[in-house]
Amino acid sequence: MLCNIQHFSLHDGAGVRTTVFFKGCNLHCFWCHNPESQSFAPQPAFYAARCIGCGACVDACPHAQGGKTAFLSGNNTCVSCGKCRDVCYSGAMEIIGTDKSADAVMDEILRDRDLYAATGGGVTFSGGEPFLQPALLGELLRSCRDHGIPTAVESAACVPFTVIEPLLPLIDTLFCDVKSMDSQKHKAATGQPNDLILQTVTAAAANVKELIIRTPIIPGFNDTISDVGAIAAFVAALPGGPHHFELLPYRGICDAKYTALGIPFEAAGLSTPTDETMQSLCAAARQRGVDCTVNTSIV
Ligand code: SF4
Numbered sequence: 001m002l003c004n005i006q007h008f009s010l011h012d013g014a015g016v017r018t019t020v021f022f023k024g025c026n027l028h029c030f031w032c033h034n035p036e037s038q039s040f041a042p043q044p045a046f047y048a049a050r051c052i053g054c055g056a057c058v059d060a061c062p063h064a065q066g067g068k069t070a071f072l073s074g075n076n077t078c079v080s081c082g083k084c085r086d087v088c089y090s091g092a093m094e095i096i097g098t099d100k101s102a103d104a105v106m107d108e109i110l111r112d113r114d115l116y117a118a119t120g121g122g123v124t125f126s127g128g129e130p131f132l133q134p135a136l137l138g139e140l141l142r143s144c145r146d147h148g149i150p151t152a153v154e155s156a157a158c159v160p161f162t163v164i165e166p167l168l169p170l171i172d173t174l175f176c177d178v179k180s181m182d183s184q185k186h187k188a189a190t191g192q193p194n195d196l197i198l199q200t201v202t203a204a205a206a207n208v209k210e211l212i213i214r215t216p217i218i219p220g221f222n223d224t225i226s227d228v229g230a231i232a233a234f235v236a237a238l239p240g241g242p243h244h245f246e247l248l249p250y251r252g253i254c255d256a257k258y259t260a261l262g263i264p265f266e267a268a269g270l271s272t273p274t275d276e277t278m279q280s281l282c283a284a285a286r287q288r289g290v291d292c293t294v295n296t297s298i299v
Pocket residue numbers: 044060061062063064069070071072077078079080081082083084085
């Protein structure tokens with residue numbers, strides 16, 4: 001199950017890339033920038049600004065009620081059948097999530113193979129959590145390897161290392177998030193403790209070609225020198241290093257996605273950390289002996 005395939009991406013690794021977004025994640029970070037990638041099931045989304053009020057969706061919806069589609073009536077009877085999307089002339093209704101075969105995905109990936117070669121780019125598998133669909137991910141990684149296309153995987157690493165291990169030889173760059181070293185705080189913010197993540201990242205570090213650890217800096221959650229210093233110390237001690245450490249400032253520009261999906265945005269109102277804050281956190285990380293940079297290109 002995929003959310004989307006994005007072509008000409010410049011922010012998920014080297015060169016020009018195609019980014020394949022897997023659908024489904026076992027973390028539920030309250031600031032998530034890709035809320036459409038959390039559920040494993042297809043989801044309707046309604047973009048009010050595009051709606052021309054024609055009512056075709058209501059006529060097509062098998063569970064419409066009170067002049068509204070099942071999705072917009074909010075009575076939990078929507079079955080994600082897509083009939084509203086099929087008749088929506090203006091593109092205001094979408095169903096996010098499609099099942100695609102590895103062959104169909106590779107057809108899209110191969111369209112840009114000349115660009116990858118010319119720019120040093122490749123394919124990035126993101127999400128959601130790609131490692132929670134290991135059969136599809138494995139097929140795609142093997143096929144990319146067969147075609148000589150460089151690969152990157154972005155993961156929250158909340159999966160047993162035994163799932164990741166057989167795929168590591170096929171991955172050129174592995175990006176793993178480490179959000180907090182405080183397991184209780186981690187669980188409150190993401191729904192899961194951090195123990196499995198730290199174990200998996202440690203095991204992967206010794207075996208992967210290139211590992212980059214990323215920490216999204218979320219105001220009030222992990223934006224102190226003590227929080228970032230603890231993560232930096234963990235990165236510095238990982239086997240197989242040195243590994244690069246990136247700090248990503250929280251952006252908070254995803255509220256429209258939450259509105260379209262009809263789910264509450266718990267991080268609404270949080271501000272983006274200032275450049276000064278990011279640079280001081282980065283300096284604190286460097287003091288722990290890691291090569292750290294602030295990455296402002298990820299949204
Ligand atoms: S996806 Fe199907 S059930 Fe849901 S609102 Fe659209 S037409 Fe109705």
